[in-house]
Amino acid sequence: MNEDYAVIVNKKKPAGIVSKAELSALISETSVTFAASIAAVSSIQELKVRVLAFPALFSNYMNNAHSLSELTPKLANWHRIIKKRAFELALTDFENSDNNPLPNFCITSAGGNALAELGLSFMQSNAMIIASDNKKEIARCRKFALHFSEVLAQIGYAYNNNGVSLNNPSMAKSVEEWQRYYSHALAKNISNVAEIRTLLDSVYFCGDEELYWDYRAALTALLQERRFIPRELLAHQKRVKLPISDYEYFVTDGVNEGIDLKSHALDFITNLTQIYAIAAEISHTDTPRRLRHMVRVGLIPEKLSQDIIFAYETIINIIIHEHLEQQYRNLPINFYVNPNKLSVRASKQLKLALHISKSYLNVAAVKFEG
Numbered sequence: 001m002n003e004d005y006a007v008i009v010n011k012k013k014p015a016g017i018v019s020k021a022e023l024s025a026l027i028s029e030t031s032v033t034f035a036a037s038i039a040a041v042s043s044i045q046e047l048k049v050r051v052l053a054f055p056a057l058f059s060n061y062m063n064n065a066h067s068l069s070e071l072t073p074k075l076a077n078w079h080r081i082i083k084k085r086a087f088e089l090a091l092t093d094f095e096n097s098d099n100n101p102l103p104n105f106c107i108t109s110a111g112g113n114a115l116a117e118l119g120l121s122f123m124q125s126n127a128m129i130i131a132s133d134n135k136k137e138i139a140r141c142r143k144f145a146l147h148f149s150e151v152l153a154q155i156g157y158a159y160n161n162n163g164v165s166l167n168n169p170s171m172a173k174s175v176e177e178w179q180r181y182y183s184h185a186l187a188k189n190i191s192n193v194a195e196i197r198t199l200l201d202s203v204y205f206c207g208d209e210e211l212y213w214d215y216r217a218a219l220t221a222l223l224q225e226r227r228f229i230p231r232e233l234l235a236h237q238k239r240v241k242l243p244i245s246d247y248e249y250f251v252t253d254g255v256n257e258g259i260d261l262k263s264h265a266l267d268f269i270t271n272l273t274q275i276y277a278i279a280a281e282i283s284h285t286d287t288p289r290r291l292r293h294m295v296r297v298g299l300i301p302e303k304l305s306q307d308i309i310f311a312y313e314t315i316i317n318i319i320i321h322e323h324l325e326q327q328y329r330n331l332p333i334n335f336y337v338n339p340n341k342l343s344v345r346a347s348k349q350l351k352l353a354l355h356i357s358k359s360y361l362n363v364a365a366v367k368f369e370g
Helices: 020-027 029-040 042-049 054-064 066-097 135-154 174-184 193-200 207-226 229-237 261-279 287-296 302-328 344-369
Strands: 003-009 013-019 105-110 126-130 172-174 202-206
Touching: 003 202, 013 105, 029 066, 042 066, 042 135, 042 229, 054 066, 054 302, 066 105, 066 135, 066 202, 105 135, 105 172, 105 207, 126 135, 126 174, 126 207, 172 174, 174 207, 193 202, 193 229, 193 261, 202 207, 229 261, 229 344, 261 287, 261 302, 261 344, 302 344
Parallel strands: 126 172
Antiparallel strands: 003 013, 105 126, 105 202
8 A cells, every 4th residue: 555755854864754644643743642652662763763753742842831840841751751661672672682681770860851951952861770789790780771871872862971871881880889989979079070960960760769769868868977068069169150241241152152051051050959959958859849949948038049940941941942943953952052143032031040140159158158
């Protein structure tokens, strides 16, 4: 029976084919049908094609979302659904070739994956906790971790540029190895701050959930013991310069004529909020929920929380619109924004968001440094 097909193109290169019926389904995609379609795929290649429908769903849902606070958790959940199916396919593939079951392990999601800040940026940020201390079993788990990471890369999730992804063997450790790692890393004069910040904001992703909570309890106990960690992290944060001058000009990087809004604006807010969360033992990872919790326990006034959430959502809103524009123009997805191309309203809001961020730093300095 004859059927019409279309070629799916990604970055000007053929990425797959789709039938006319499947194309109609993609156009009318909803959150529920997308999740069901991901669960139904039976191969990595099929999953890769389904992932290419993600931007259309993203755009459609954004047009109907009432607020960013409604949108970003939904997007994070879609990323989780995709990665969970990738994990299942990778595990089946690995066990079929290896013939031996793996020891108990769990995988965490960290960084933007845990904070619900990915948008259309497809980035890996994972670590593995292995129950066994046997060197051969640890090696097998690391082999699977690498295979899973390669599958994620195959369907479009790039390796994390600060090393927190499972293509890095040091991100798959036994419980005892993780305890030694944190005992050494969470010290005065923290050296690898980006890696530590990412790992501290981790949530359970898949595998043995009890193993994750044992790992998390040990990490929490260490943070409680080392009360100086928030001050250490704040000292590093104070060295970060916001991309705005004293004369109200945006400060670009001079290469891309833009601002990396994630590294130089969004992370500024999430990092400061993480410091409060560590000090107050707040378990939430997404920033708005942390801020509201901070108000409830009396850490910051409600007005400051509202201002910071405004700043946070302003920055994410600009990032998301930039991602959609990059997708429309078939450009690589990144967090760079040219401030000269923003609307007058967006430009004013971004400047206000950056000033709020600066005030937030001043408040945190008083709180943690006296």
